[in-house]
Amino acid sequence: MRKLTYVVACSLDGFIGDEQGDASAMHRFLDEEYFAFLGTELPETLPTHVRRQIGLDGQPKKRFDTIIQGRVSYDLALKEGITSPYAHLREYVASRGMAESPDPNVEIISDDLVGRVRALKAEEGGLDIFLCGGSHLAGELLDEIDELVIKTYPIVYGTGMPMFGSGLDIKEFTLDGVRTFTNGALVRTYTRKS
Ligand SMILES: NC(=O)c1ccc[n+]([C@@H]2O[C@H](COP(=O)([O-])OP(=O)(O)OC[C@H]3O[C@@H](n4cnc5c(N)ncnc54)[C@H](OP(=O)(O)O)[C@@H]3O)[C@@H](O)[C@H]2O)c1
Numbered sequence: 611m612r613k614l615t616y617v618v619a620c621s622l623d624g625f626i627g628d629e630q631g632d633a634s635a636m637h638r639f640l641d642e643e644y645f646a647f648l649g650t651e652l653p654e655t656l657p658t659h660v661r662r663q664i665g666l667d668g669q670p671k672k673r674f675d676t677i678i679q680g681r682v683s684y685d686l687a688l689k690e691g692i693t694s695p696y697a698h699l700r701e702y703v704a705s706r707g708m709a710e711s712p713d714p715n716v717e718i719i720s721d722d723l724v725g726r727v728r729a730l731k732a733e734e735g736g737l738d739i740f741l742c743g744g745s746h747l748a749g750e751l752l753d754e755i756d757e758l759v760i761k762t763y764p765i766v767y768g769t770g771m772p773m774f775g776s777g778l779d780i781k782e783f784t785l786d787g788v789r790t791f792t793n794g795a796l797v798r799t800y801t802r803k804s
């Protein structure tokens with residue numbers, strides 16, 4: 611069974627961005643030490659143009675071979691003229707409104723989101739599935755998430771976009787590991803408690 615892993619960056623108070631979802635205040639923590647960690651441990655979670663800049667283009671995949679993101683998150687790349695932001699992965703975008711995909715590498719999931727994700731998880735072999743977010747999509751897929759990789763940066767937003775755009779839904783996870791960084795960032799990995 612392939613895992614669905616939500617890899618997400620958040621503030622100390624658990625927000626993935628400001629109220630509009632803008633996460634740019636967290637970019638200051640992408641320093642050399644932290645970036646080296648991402649490039650080594652979570653290389654597929656970096657967008658293709660960043661991988662290219664740091665020489666990861668063409669490297670064998672380590673953790674993930676598939677990504678799923680919500681349409682609002684995908685729009686951020688589209689606005690920059692990038693139609694396949696994770697071209698090194700099989701890309702799925704959840705959208706009820708997009709009539710067709712702007713890129714042959716991107717497949718739109720417009721209905722039965724949970725069924726489609728379960729089918730991807732049930733595929734034989736392959737690597738895991740990177741759930742990129744945003745908040746709304748992660749909320750819809752909370753019951754399907756097997757693993758969390760939470761990248762916490764030492765800032766407080768006070769208010770903002772939650773990690774899961776869902777109602778009260780208490781789930782338990784087990785802590786697998788913690789990595790700390792000189793700049794105060796913290797990366798925790800959790801597995802869903804069965
Ligand atoms: N900090 C981080 O690590 C991180 C990571 C990712 C994103 N973000 C931030 O998150 C923000 C976006 O989050 P968001 O919650 O507003 O939006 P989102 O989750 O990225 O996308 C929501 C959209 O996904 C589609 N969707 C959701 N559920 C669906 C379903 N069951 N079936 C089909 N389509 C479905 C809908 O698209 P349609 O409206 O087209 O139907 C919906 O409007 C961005 O601002 C981004 O910066 C932060």
